[in-house]
Amino acid sequence: MNLSTPAASVPAPRFDAWPLALLAAIALLALPLVGDAANWATLTLAGLAMGLIVFVIASGLTLVFGLMDVLNFGHGVFIALGAFMATTVLGAMGVAGGWAGRESLAANLGAVAAAASAGMLIAGAAGLVFERVLVRPVYGMHLKQILVTTGGMIVGEELIKLAWGPQMVALPLPPALSDVLLLPGEVTLEKFRLLAMLVGLLVFAALLLVLNRTKLGLLIRAGVLDREMVEALGYPVRRLFVGVFAVGAALAGLGGVMWGLYQQTVTPQIGAQVNTLIFIVIIIGGLGSTLGCFVGALAVGLLANYAGFLAPKAALFSHIALMAAVLLWRPQGLYPVGAK
Amino acid sequence: MLKALLSHDLPRSRPLAALLVLTVLALAAAPFLFPGARSLDVAAKILVFAVLVGSYDLLLGYTGIVSFAHAMFFGIGAYGVAIACSRAGDPGWPAVFGGLGAALALSALLALLIGLLSLRVRALFFAMITMAVAAAFATLVSQLSTLTGGEDGLSFSVPLAIRPSTDYLDDPVLGADIDGRFVAYYLLFAAAVVLVLLLLRIVNSPFGRVLQAIRENDFRAEAIGYRTVVYRTVSNVIAALFATVAGAMMALWLRYNSPDTSMSMEIMLNLLLIVVIGGMGTIWGALLGSALFMLAQNYLQDLMKLAGAAFGDVPVLGAVLAPDRWLLWMGLLFVLAVYRFPAGIVGQLRAGAARRARRTGASP
Numbered sequence: 001m002n003l004s005t006p007a008a009s010v011p012a013p014r015f016d017a018w019p020l021a022l023l024a025a026i027a028l029l030a031l032p033l034v035g036d037a038a039n040w041a042t043l044t045l046a047g048l049a050m051g052l053i054v055f056v057i058a059s060g061l062t063l064v065f066g067l068m069d070v071l072n073f074g075h076g077v078f079i080a081l082g083a084f085m086a087t088t089v090l091g092a093m094g095v096a097g098g099w100a101g102r103e104s105l106a107a108n109l110g111a112v113a114a115a116a117s118a119g120m121l122i123a124g125a126a127g128l129v130f131e132r133v134l135v136r137p138v139y140g141m142h143l144k145q146i147l148v149t150t151g152g153m154i155v156g157e158e159l160i161k162l163a164w165g166p167q168m169v170a171l172p173l174p175p176a177l178s179d180v181l182l183l184p185g186e187v188t189l190e191k192f193r194l195l196a197m198l199v200g201l202l203v204f205a206a207l208l209l210v211l212n213r214t215k216l217g218l219l220i221r222a223g224v225l226d227r228e229m230v231e232a233l234g235y236p237v238r239r240l241f242v243g244v245f246a247v248g249a250a251l252a253g254l255g256g257v258m259w260g261l262y263q264q265t266v267t268p269q270i271g272a273q274v275n276t277l278i279f280i281v282i283i284i285g286g287l288g289s290t291l292g293c294f295v296g297a298l299a300v301g302l303l304a305n306y307a308g309f310l311a312p313k314a315a316l317f318s319h320i321a322l323m324a325a326v327l328l329w330r331p332q333g334l335y336p337v338g339a340k
Numbered sequence: 341m342l343k344a345l346l347s348h349d350l351p352r353s354r355p356l357a358a359l360l361v362l363t364v365l366a367l368a369a370a371p372f373l374f375p376g377a378r379s380l381d382v383a384a385k386i387l388v389f390a391v392l393v394g395s396y397d398l399l400l401g402y403t404g405i406v407s408f409a410h411a412m413f414f415g416i417g418a419y420g421v422a423i424a425c426s427r428a429g430d431p432g433w434p435a436v437f438g439g440l441g442a443a444l445a446l447s448a449l450l451a452l453l454i455g456l457l458s459l460r461v462r463a464l465f466f467a468m469i470t471m472a473v474a475a476a477f478a479t480l481v482s483q484l485s486t487l488t489g490g491e492d493g494l495s496f497s498v499p500l501a502i503r504p505s506t507d508y509l510d511d512p513v514l515g516a517d518i519d520g521r522f523v524a525y526y527l528l529f530a531a532a533v534v535l536v537l538l539l540l541r542i543v544n545s546p547f548g549r550v551l552q553a554i555r556e557n558d559f560r561a562e563a564i565g566y567r568t569v570v571y572r573t574v575s576n577v578i579a580a581l582f583a584t585v586a587g588a589m590m591a592l593w594l595r596y597n598s599p600d601t602s603m604s605m606e607i608m609l610n611l612l613l614i615v616v617i618g619g620m621g622t623i624w625g626a627l628l629g630s631a632l633f634m635l636a637q638n639y640l641q642d643l644m645k646l647a648g649a650a651f652g653d654v655p656v657l658g659a660v661l662a663p664d665r666w667l668l669w670m671g672l673l674f675v676l677a678v679y680r681f682p683a684g685i686v687g688q689l690r691a692g693a694a695r696r697a698r699r700t701g702a703s704p
Contacts, residue, residue: 071464073471137679144678146406146467147612151675154609158668162659272605276475279468287464313483316476323469324457331461 019295019334022326026299030306041187043305049193051301052200053262057255058278058285058293059207060248066224066288066337068241070135071142073149075278076271077156078249081126082119082256083266084160087169089115094172108174112195116257123253126156127246135245153271161268168267171260196258203251204294211290220244224288224337280319284326286333295334296326345537347544351624353693356686360624363631371516371525382638384525387532388590389630393614394539394623395582400612401621402543403575404555405463409454409470410611412477413580415603416450417443417587419481419488422597426489426496433499440588444581451580455573463558463572478603493598502527502592528589535582540623542578551575552621606667610637613670616677619684628685641666 034040061075093111134152138144177192211217223230260266285292300319307315351357370383396410420443428435458465506520553561562568591597618629648662
């Protein structure tokens with residue numbers, strides 16, 4: 001297949017920078033409210049770290065929706081699976097002298113990498129099963145999709161309780177990652193949060209690269225815009241979708257590992273808790289948009305940290321208020337996708 | 341007369357009619373037939389859930405939108421009564437109705453805001469946004485412990501007329517003690533009958549017809565000239581108000597309220613399950629489903645306890661059958677019901693009746 005459209009003849013879409021201004025506005029608005037600049041910088045960095053973790057979790061969900069119009073209410077299962085896998089792997093490595101127990105950065109990073117790989121693997125495998133058993137029979141039926149995936153979420157949560165027990169499990173950070181970096185101006189940043197930011201940015205860059213620079217990405221983007229046309233051209237969109245679903249689940253597993261380490265505790269309800277957060281993120285971003293999901297996640301992360309510092313009770317509703325404001329401004333989300 | 345009372349929405353199946361008559365009669369005579377404290381408890385919960393599930397069906401079955409905030413409205417009603425009564429110390433009916441009124445106002449406002457915010461753009465947002473709002477609200481309720489009692493909940497006394505210690509007659513009549521509990525049960529029964537009949541009236545009105553049109557094809561309904569946003573939002577507000585009243589009924593019966601009894605995710609799942617099993621889009625299904633589910637929940641869980649104890653030593657089987665894993669089975673049942681049994685009990689029975697009517701050539 002030759003796809004040599006003369007690139008020059010297609011006008012490049014103008015980049016829409018307003019949503020980025022939203023991020024700057026949130027951060028700048030918080031500065032006088034927080035008052036202290038060092039505090040503000042610490043909160044901002046923490047917010048960006050949280051936002052990037054949320055982005056890793058939500059990116060798969062938004063792509064799955066964009067590609068096949070499937071809204072998966074069971075995405076939280078993959079998050080919980082990743083987080084619990086991390087407790088098992090890091091727990092096994094945390095015994096004296098293990099990779100996660102020593103004061104060595106390289107060994108600790110290795111332990112976290114092992115936990116992340118295990119989490120991604122199991123979440124990805126669970127994603128394949130989930131897609132085959134629950135999602136495939138109800139393609140194209142929104143109401144049933146919501147019901148069945150909700151049922152899948154409940155069953156998944158119960159199975160996790162069976163495997164790891166219903167109680168809260170501690171997930172301490174390896175010693176070298178729980179250190180605090182002292183940046184100039186008394187700004188503090190936990191090393192793990194720096195790692196989370198790097199991973200988040202890496203995932204974002206990799207997703208953009210695959211989506212914008214490869215044939216596979218071209219097909220996914222085309223499928224998001226107009227699935228029937230891509231199918232008519234002879235591409236197996238369904239198989240593509242299964243792949244995207246599994247990768248999305250694996251990313252949620254990775255995000256779950258990081259979220260568990262961020263909170264340092266894991267409960268079986270972690271999936272349901274994060275689920276509500278990522279729903280807000282993908283609505284803010286515009287269902288199906290990767291960039292929108294990125295900006296939405298950062299906005300939610302920043303706001304959660306500022307609000308948690310300024311008014312802890314109001315923080316519960318801060319992201320809902322943000323979503324309401326965004327929907328009043330742009331009813332289809334920050335970066336609307338296609339004409340669905 | 342009876343037809344008009346039922347809004348001409350008849351069971352349309354002889355076995356279904358028989359089951360419904362049986363359920364209603366059993367509920368009407370429950371204090372005499374099943375005088376035990378526990379069985380009366382089950383009967384009262386069936387009454388509350390018939391209203392709650394019926395109102396949820398207005399959303400899920402008739403309007404075709406999924407809300408995860410229905411338990412939140414149920415909880416608002418329960419907390420309205422609970423907070424008003426526990427503040428009053430020796431509460432009378434003004435406290436109960438004051439609390440209910442405040443709860444109704446809050447529910448209406450929240451339902452309106454959620455509806456306008458999410459249904460304006462896309463009905464799909466509704467499910468996600470209700471889930472987020474309900475989660476945030478539930479956390480708020482457990483944090484505002486000075487007002488709501490937090491996770492421990494609130495115990496309170498109810499008006500004198502329905503207090504268990506109030507005795508109206510010294511001797512039992514036909515095996516039933518005529519005390520405050522007896523009066524409370526019939527208060528619930530009367531409220532449930534009125535509310536379910538009202539729901540039947542709503543879904544069989546022209547308004548209910550428009551809701552069903554929106555469920556089948558919202559684009560077309562809009563094209564004919566019905567403002568789908570307005571209809572869906574009104575449906576959401578009505579359902580929320582009914583759920584609030586059901587919550588108040590529940591609180592009055594239990595004389596206790598906590599996040600677990602009125603706002604938990606488990607109640608939301610039970611609602612989904614009962615609507616699907618009873619039959620989406622039929623108020624009768626809500627009644628029948630509630631009765632079946634409550635009986636199963638109260639008596640099957642005992643069975644599970646026995647089974648869990650019997651197989652306690654077998655590694656996997658024991659863990660799977662433990663009563664703590666009740667939700668696992670409910671979840672599996674729910675998924676299977678959505679796949680294999682989407683019309684529910686009422687749908688199946690009606691389809692059977694329609695088949696028989698066709699075979700015999702009689703007009704249905």
